[in-house]
Amino acid sequence: MPRAVILTAIRVEYMAVRAYLKKRQEEVYHGTVYERGKFSANKRVWDVIIAEIGAGNPGAAGQAERAIAYFNPQVILFVGVAGGIKDVRLGDVVASTKVYAYESGKAEETFKPRPEIGLSAYSLEQRARVEARKKDWLKRLRPTPETTPTVFVAPIAAGEKVIASTKSEVFQFLCSNYGDAVAVEMEGIGFLDATHANQQVSAMVIRGISDLIDGKSEVDAQGYQEIAASHASAFAFQVLAKLNVENDKVNSTPSVSNTESFNSKAISNYQQTIRPEAERDLLETVREWADSRLRGQLHHHVRLNLPKETQPRQVRPWGMEVKVAIAPSSQLLPPETSIGQVFEQCSGRLLILGEPGAGKTTSLLDLALELMEKAEADPQQRIPVIVDLSDWQPTVSPSTSRESKVSRKNFSEEELVQSILNWLIRKVRGRYGVSLPQIQQWLEEKRLVPLLDGLDEVSPEYQQDCVQAINLWLDSEFKSELRPKQIAVCCRREPYESYSQKLQLAGAVYLQDLTDKQIHKFLIDANRGELAESLMADENLLALIRRPLLLSMAIIAYQDLELTQWQQATSAGDRLNLLLDAYVCHMLTQDTPSRAYRKQKCPSQEQSRKWLEILALQGDGAL
Structure with a gap:
């Protein structure tokens, strides 16, 4: 089966990658703790090894060299987050065509850059371009993001500095000398330097944009590191899922002719580990x-x-x-x-x-x-x-x-x-x-x-x-x-x-029906604190929406309610009617693709309301 190594720098990156692996087990080599698991997709099972190695190009180089020597993978990826330099938005993904070592150069009266360049494998670059166009990778994101992220197959810059301001000299230097780089990070060049000496391995850096340089602390607090790491991991595993590995000889099925090494029981055990x-x-x-x-x-x-x-x-x-x-x-x-x-x-x-x-x-x-x-x-x-x-x-x-x-x-x-x-x-x-x-x-x-x-x-x-x-x-x-x-x-x-x-x-x-504690926690987790406060103060209304379907409808509807109408409603029945009316209005405005209307115009809101009334009468109040 094909084998891949995925390196990450920090915990949030590691956990995003780890979520895709099944049947995980720990493995230690020269002090580095790896986790090894299986990833199944597109009629193929991958043997995937992951590690969290810390920040910095030197460490990335050493760990990449060690992982290649020990595991002998066909593919090695560095997956994580990066700062956006230009064109990108928060949550977008960058698959590297090359990585610039922007701190390499000659210091005279002015610094003259002599950048080292690390290149991604051509096969991975081509596969990344195809998957970036298809958008199938978005299906791996759960939950679906409100704004659809874009994948850029483009250059990245890498150094040893955390850049936190677009007014800094380093940022201005990047814009002046590396105008095609769309993101900046701290491990990519060391990682690709190590893989350059191991031509049998295909390598690439894949990053999610977690900040746009300015306001880094604020967006980190909003959870964009987790979002960016999740998006980068989803795209990385989509690339693996669709990649054609030509030299797929690692852990291949044993030859029955070599009776000294394998017996029929070993072959049977091997076949039981591969799903048809x-x-x-x-x-x-x-x-x-x-x-x-x-x-x-x-x-x-x-x-x-x-x-x-x-x-x-x-x-x-x-x-x-x-x-x-x-x-x-x-x-x-x-x-x-x-x-x-x-x-x-x-x-x-x-x-x-x-x-x-x-x-x-x-x-x-x-x-x-x-x-x-x-x-x-x-x-x-x-x-x-x-x-x-x-x-x-x-x-x-x-x-x-x-x-x-x-x-x-x-x-x-x-x-x-x-x-x-x-x-x-x-x-x-x-x-x-x-x-x-x-x-x-x-x-x-x-x-x-x-x-x-x-x-x-x-x-x-x-x-x-x-x-x-x-x-x-x-x-x-x-x-x-x-x-x-x-x-x-x-x-x-x-x-x-x-x-x-x-x-x-x-x-x-x-x-059973939901408890008060569950409803309150559910609403808080869904960022509906005001609705939680309102419901907890109205026992009669709370009793009406103890089931998940009605509670979910209430959450969707509450954002479209007129606050004054809600405050003026005096009974639980009146408030429930307001929620249901708002829910119907909200759903009628949604553009939901349907195979039933591919060749004809979708019904108007008036038509939809009329049909709903007919269905309600036929259903005789049944939910």
């Missing part, structure tokens, strides 16, 4: 889809672990043949318990219940992310696939759509199991673009974890059939080779409790 290409593609697609769903959800960016209560009586893990059984009582889980931990405690067979807007779908997406973290670190772990149950109906025909209703009849066990299998294969194929034979193979090999969302959104006449179909799929001998080892299902509590048959899963968890 089709699985890597699926894993990347699922992550992109889940990230896109969570990107617009505020309580995912401002991390909120929803309160959970186990409800064992909601499921039948003991089997339908048992006439009498006593299920354990409900139990409130510790606040730090994640949905992934609950899933593990339930042996990978979990029902997620909640009220409308309680965060069921977001919890399912969070579970998918936790399972993907494990799958990316360990190829033996299964891959989650998230699918919506809303269009399921009991039919064995793969082509039947929701528009063509199935006539009511008594379905056999075989028909119900086949219907859930046909539906799942069709959904995975449609959402993730995988071939039917491949999905069939994965089901047979137990490589997938179906995460089924919205049992209550199945047509009412088929919901009980759906419960029966899932139970038969998990227990029936028919098509038992396609039975999943792990599964999770989401449903609203009220309709689920009306079903005569319960899901035969190992456990159930109920998502």
Whole structure:
């Protein structure tokens, strides 16, 4: 597998890089502490070694030379932050074409620069230019920045001074003598000097702009070092993900002909550490889809672990043949318990219940992310696939759509199991673009974890059939080779409790309303201190927005409220109506791309309001 070394100068840079690595482990060489991990992307797994080495060109040179000698990488990068000299904005990224040693020269009556120049590898420069144009690297940024950063593939200047004023002599000297340099830092020339003597390694410096020289302390206090380091790391790993490494011989598969060095067991162990290409593609697609769903959800960016209560009586893990059984009582889980931990405690067979807007779908997406973290670190772990149950109906025909209703009849066990299998294969194929034979193979090999969302959104006449179909799929001998080892299902509590048959899963968890403490912290973290103060003083209004969906809507709407109207509102109902009206107005002004309107004009605000009114009447108040 290809190998890369990434060096950083300070902790914030190191942590931004470290976030991309899975299965990390510490490694020490001649006193330098490295961390080694895996980075998977674009059908390839990289072996990545990272280190935090401190500031300065001499140290960068020594550490680069040491890392190259010990790890023998194909690629070495220096990733971090820099000050912007010209053209760039805070948060922009600079991938170096070359680095000037601006302090090199001859001191006469005036200083005459004789700069050393370190060049980036041509292959990395070309790849950086391509990725800078594509903008795909922006998908790696979480949360999505309000202002889209730009990538510059351009020269950088490097010296031993921290430049803190555009009026300083050093800054004026840079502008006069290195007019094409767009950023300045303190390690790049030492780093590239070391790599110049190791031509087998491709090297580049990638920097995020954390300040614009003046006001450095102020922007540092605003968190721009973290932002810049995050942007630089995202672009660096995008370059790695898309890079074609020609000489990929490091840790290559052992030759079976050399029987003195390797045996069949060693080869088998090696193969188990590499996930098949089709699985890597699926894993990347699922992550992109889940990230896109969570990107617009505020309580995912401002991390909120929803309160959970186990409800064992909601499921039948003991089997339908048992006439009498006593299920354990409900139990409130510790606040730090994640949905992934609950899933593990339930042996990978979990029902997620909640009220409308309680965060069921977001919890399912969070579970998918936790399972993907494990799958990316360990190829033996299964891959989650998230699918919506809303269009399921009991039919064995793969082509039947929701528009063509199935006539009511008594379905056999075989028909119900086949219907859930046909539906799942069709959904995975449609959402993730995988071939039917491949999905069939994965089901047979137990490589997938179906995460089924919205049992209550199945047509009412088929919901009980759906419960029966899932139970038969998990227990029936028919098509038992396609039975999943792990599964999770989401449903609203009220309709689920009306079903005569319960899901035969190992456990159930109920998502509870948010506590006062959680709401207050959430609002403060989201920079909505005024709204927090207002809500804490109004118990009736607070009671109305204890669910994540309504709380998120309130946060979005509050910024557009007229303060005088809010202060004049005397009841919780009036304030809730103000929030909802402001939310609708805000969302109607958003320019959200939609495939439905590619070839025609988007509806006006008046049309959208009219359709919303019709939907509200048809929904009869259901959220």
